[in-house]
Amino acid sequence: MKRGGSHWIIGVAALLFCTLSRTHVSSFHATPWITAGIAVVLMLTAMALFARGDSRADRLASPLLFGLLLLWLWEMLVFALQIPFVILPPPSAIALAIWNHLAILRIDFEQTYLHAVVAGYAIGCGAGFLLALAIDRSPFLQRGLTPLGNLISAMPIIGIAPIMVMWFGFGWQSKAAVVVLMTVFPMLVNTRAGLAEYGAMERDLMRTYAAGYWQTLWRLRLPAAMPLIFNALKLNSTLALIGAVVAEFFGTPTRGMGFRISTEAARMNLDVVWATIAVAALAGSVSFALIAMIERAVTFWHPSLRDAEGR
Amino acid sequence: MKKRLLAATAAAMLGLAMAWAAPAAQAADPLTLQLKWVTQGQFVGYYVALAKGFYKAEDLDVTIKPGGPDINPDQVLAGGGADVVIDWMPSALATREKGVPIVNIAQVFQHSGLELTCRRDSGIKTPTDFKGKTLGVWFSGNEYPFLSWMAKLGYSTDGAHPDVTVLKQGFNVDPLLQKQAACISTMTYNEYWQLIEAGMKPAQLIVFKYQAEDVATLEDGLYVLQPTLDDPAKVARLARFLKASKQGWDYADSHQAEAVKILLAADTAGVLTKDHQTRMVSEVAKLIGKDGWGYLISADYNRTVDELLSTKSTPVISKKPEGAYTHAVWDKAFK
Numbered sequence: 027m028k029r030g031g032s033h034w035i036i037g038v039a040a041l042l043f044c045t046l047s048r049t050h051v052s053s054f055h056a057t058p059w060i061t062a063g064i065a066v067v068l069m070l071t072a073m074a075l076f077a078r079g080d081s082r083a084d085r086l087a088s089p090l091l092f093g094l095l096l097l098w099l100w101e102m103l104v105f106a107l108q109i110p111f112v113i114l115p116p117p118s119a120i121a122l123a124i125w126n127h128l129a130i131l132r133i134d135f136e137q138t139y140l141h142a143v144v145a146g147y148a149i150g151c152g153a154g155f156l157l158a159l160a161i162d163r164s165p166f167l168q169r170g171l172t173p174l175g176n177l178i179s180a181m182p183i184i185g186i187a188p189i190m191v192m193w194f195g196f197g198w199q200s201k202a203a204v205v206v207l208m209t210v211f212p213m214l215v216n217t218r219a220g221l222a223e224y225g226a227m228e229r230d231l232m233r234t235y236a237a238g239y240w241q242t243l244w245r246l247r248l249p250a251a252m253p254l255i256f257n258a259l260k261l262n263s264t265l266a267l268i269g270a271v272v273a274e275f276f277g278t279p280t281r282g283m284g285f286r287i288s289t290e291a292a293r294m295n296l297d298v299v300w301a302t303i304a305v306a307a308l309a310g311s312v313s314f315a316l317i318a319m320i321e322r323a324v325t326f327w328h329p330s331l332r333d334a335e336g337r
Numbered sequence: 338m339k340k341r342l343l344a345a346t347a348a349a350m351l352g353l354a355m356a357w358a359a360p361a362a363q364a365a366d367p368l369t370l371q372l373k374w375v376t377q378g379q380f381v382g383y384y385v386a387l388a389k390g391f392y393k394a395e396d397l398d399v400t401i402k403p404g405g406p407d408i409n410p411d412q413v414l415a416g417g418g419a420d421v422v423i424d425w426m427p428s429a430l431a432t433r434e435k436g437v438p439i440v441n442i443a444q445v446f447q448h449s450g451l452e453l454t455c456r457r458d459s460g461i462k463t464p465t466d467f468k469g470k471t472l473g474v475w476f477s478g479n480e481y482p483f484l485s486w487m488a489k490l491g492y493s494t495d496g497a498h499p500d501v502t503v504l505k506q507g508f509n510v511d512p513l514l515q516k517q518a519a520c521i522s523t524m525t526y527n528e529y530w531q532l533i534e535a536g537m538k539p540a541q542l543i544v545f546k547y548q549a550e551d552v553a554t555l556e557d558g559l560y561v562l563q564p565t566l567d568d569p570a571k572v573a574r575l576a577r578f579l580k581a582s583k584q585g586w587d588y589a590d591s592h593q594a595e596a597v598k599i600l601l602a603a604d605t606a607g608v609l610t611k612d613h614q615t616r617m618v619s620e621v622a623k624l625i626g627k628d629g630w631g632y633l634i635s636a637d638y639n640r641t642v643d644e645l646l647s648t649k650s651t652p653v654i655s656k657k658p659e660g661a662y663t664h665a666v667w668d669k670a671f672k
Contacts, residue, residue, distance in 0.1 A: 191511075
């Protein structure tokens with residue numbers, strides 16, 4: 027706490043003013059708006075101060091405060107403009123819905139994420155990677171499979187999803203199949219591009235060592251391809267989630283995030299819809315962050331990850 | 338060159354003619370109708386009224402917006418995207434309880450067309466045989482009648498070991514053709530015929546009509562927002578809309594072949610087939626009812642409300658709705 031104390035105090039004060047203005051926003055006097063104005067100013071000040079800090083907590087606090095500010099503005103505007111609940115519920119209602127439906131949200135998350143997304147993602151990325159290797163090895167396959175891959179990636183999900191339901195039934199397997207189809211191609215393209223990433227000098231060096239195809243692949247080309255492969259992994263983590271949720275609009279058992287979103291939207295329970303969206307967003311961000319962490323661990327040597335001091 | 342001059346003259350003449358006609362066209366009151374589903378025989382009356390100029394004769398400029406699986410008419414109404422929407426009463430009442438002041442101004446279908454159609458080879462003979470079976474149900478607001486029926490039978494539909502396994506079926510009949518479900522939801526005027534057209538024989542199917550099982554809820558009705566009804570000018574406009582719509586429905590009933598032609602012409606997607614629509618138009622005509630077109634019979638309304646309140650596990654509505662329908666517009670139009 028050398029000079030960090032002041033901005034923590036300002037941050038807390040800002041939050042205090044936020045709650046103050048929120049508690050009586052429904053009554054149309056000037057008070058909530060004055061406190062709201064103060065809250066915004068304090069928030070921005072605190073954020074600016076935190077942004078200058080360089081401890082870990084400081085760096086986390088700034089985006090956190092910004093997120094809170096956005097949520098609070100949303101809350102205030104929904105109340106102040108009296109936006110109908112079915113058009114946009116306030117964040118407080120969404121938080122309440124999350125709390126009240128924890129059991130359901132957990133079942134949906136299991137069905138959609140732990141079954142369909144994880145299985146589809148693993149199979150899709152694995153298949154994309156192996157296909158890329160096969161294409162890299164054989165020009166014949168390259169000419170045959172590349173257009174096919176293009177074709178698969180261009181198929182609209184709303185066309186595929188009902189067909190997959192016919193083939194694999196209503197369960198999560200059909201959703202996993204959609205995810206596979208969505209994730210294969212980005213992985214294939216990125217891996218292929220990655221395998222061409224090595225320089226002529228390294229290749230000549232490998233030749234000098236009398237390394238064969240597989241050795242060259244293992245020691246040189248795959249490591250060089252890692253940044254692009256991770257690119258695809260990150261891209262696919264969000265694609266897979268979107269694919270599974272949208273696929274669930276077309277025939278499901280009575281659980282799953284996509285099922286929940288489509289049915290509760292029709293029942294005008296928009297708070298539950300947003301609660302599910304929040305879970306999906308959180309799951310997507312966490313998987314993305316997880317892959318990014320693995321990437322840092324695997325490709326620490328890559329120039330893009332070295333910081334200025336060359337550590 | 339000559340041709341061009343001729344064309345220009347013609348265009349100028351046309352423009353003049355349009356300018357003459359414009360004041361008359363501008364005077365027509367605009368009204369947007371949001372359908373519950375895609376353009377098809379279910380809504381034939383409105384399309385006929387539009388094509389035959391019945392709306393125009395009532396000085397209305399009506400726009401018909403087709404719906405679809407991702408379109409919730411009540412939400413369109415709440416968001417200001419339409420003046421009148423077609424919806425089923427259960428979902429309308431559920432929406433009303435959520436705070437959208439939606440009101441029924443006319444009940445177009447007095448009979449329900451909803452049914453569960455089962456394969457005979459699934460061993461189902463009566464509704465009590467549903468236990469342990471997989472049933473396909475439409476959601477998006479159409480699940481309420483089913484849920485209250487199951488509640489009436491005392492069968493649970495969710496939890497770890499439900500009495501009946503519910504599938505959220507897409508809007509096609511494949512689950513039954515492929516034996517993925519023992520029964521699926523169908524409409525008398527649509528999906529049942531899709532099954533027949535797909536090669537199933539009526540003898541292979543057993544149909545449970547909600548109407549016959551005494552679990553029917555009111556389907557296609559016309560709904561508006563309460564503030565619209567507080568404005569006498571708008572009520573008069575809605576009354577004219579009802580009048581012209583009834584004309585359209587009557588005409589469609591007595592000229593079914595022509596009505597199908599009108600539908601096919603209105604189908605921008607170009608997916609309707611003549612045979613299927615011919616069946617649909619004739620089946621839909623049976624649902625209109627004979628007690629004054631569009632008049633909401635209080636007994637039917639009460640039955641629907643009781644039906645919805647009886648669902649203990651997942652209540653569709655939790656209390657008796659107040660002011661959820663009005664006869665004011667109908668009276669103005671037809672009395």
